[in-house]
Amino acid sequence: MIVVGYANRWKIIMNAVVTPQKRLYQKIGQGLKDRIVSGEFVVGDRLPPEREIAVQCQVSRSVVREALIMLELQDVVEVRKGSGVYIINQPKEDIDAKTGTSESDDAGPFEMLQARQLLESHIAEFAATQVTRNDIFRLRKALQMERQQIEGASFDYDGDKMFHMAIAEATQNKVLVDMVEDLWVRRQNSSMWLQLHARIVNQNYRKAWLEDHEKILLALQHRDASAARDAMWQHLENVKQTLLELSDVDDPLFDGFLFSNNPVVSLA
Incomplete structure (x- = not known):
């Protein structure tokens, strides 16, 4: 059995407090930025449709929508209604331009x-x-x-x-x-x-x-x-x-596809 000393346990707890887990949309957004930095996508490219990204990442479409909004606020992408999402700049360091701090805790x-x-x-x-x-x-x-x-x-x-x-x-x-x-x-x-x-x-x-x-x-x-x-x-x-x-940008004739993490509660 592994015994964790008091000092080490305290360090683990403090690290968890100081370094909070990223929200899911932030993880998806970071993944898209990594793909841009790696050269898979370049400035001027159109990103895959939301639905395709959602399937690839195994997340709901609403999470992808939030990730794209995050990239839009960071001036990485531009949303063109009825056309799609286009890369306009290479990602910069994850610093909030308005606050000067790292990624905000802004809920999607x-x-x-x-x-x-x-x-x-x-x-x-x-x-x-x-x-x-x-x-x-x-x-x-x-x-x-x-x-x-x-x-x-x-x-x-x-x-x-x-x-x-x-x-x-x-x-x-x-x-x-x-x-x-x-x-x-x-x-x-x-x-x-x-x-x-x-x-x-x-x-x-x-x-x-x-x-x-x-x-x-x-x-x-x-x-x-x-x-x-x-x-x-x-x-x-x-x-x-x-x-x-x-707010759909991929398809102006939105087909009603909903996100899979809809909270299902009994209404009976």
Whole structure:
């Protein structure tokens, strides 16, 4: 039996803290950069389609999408809608140009959506058992704001955020409120999230999301916990599908292919 001394165990723990594991999209992005540096791809080349890279790397298409967004932010590739992703520069050292630090801990947009789907569906379920009349009033006010922003072609998402935060507040649990707030802060501070949305011009999808919100509110009004959970889970699934479709660059006639790591939870 191998016995690890106290000092060595402490060193192993500290190394794990100081050198955190890379996110999956960062590993895929680094692999693509390695292939460019090795000469397999050169400046001016078009990278293989997302679907092909996903199969080669045995990851979901959403992870590949996040890896390409990372390379786009690093000025390694350029996305040309309906044409593909082209190499425009040789990769530089992994230093964040904006912060001067090594690779950031920026969560990928689909990773964040996956976390929200798992968390907020259960928050909505619990909120349905705790919701008050004042909570319903705030939710209606949030939907009114969201509707006005959509009709005014505003790029603000204040109504959207207010709606999701009001559901968390309806649980009467401050810890859950803080968790949802943290996810929104991460979204607002995410360069990858902003880059994803920079490709999306048509805002019509927000009308469908508003309809989703109305279904969630109806379930909460009826204090139907399972319906509230299902409606929130489906809403965030719709968000993921929509963003995958609208940000697709390989094929303007997106065929609805979804990523394999979709969190499957029982809705029964």
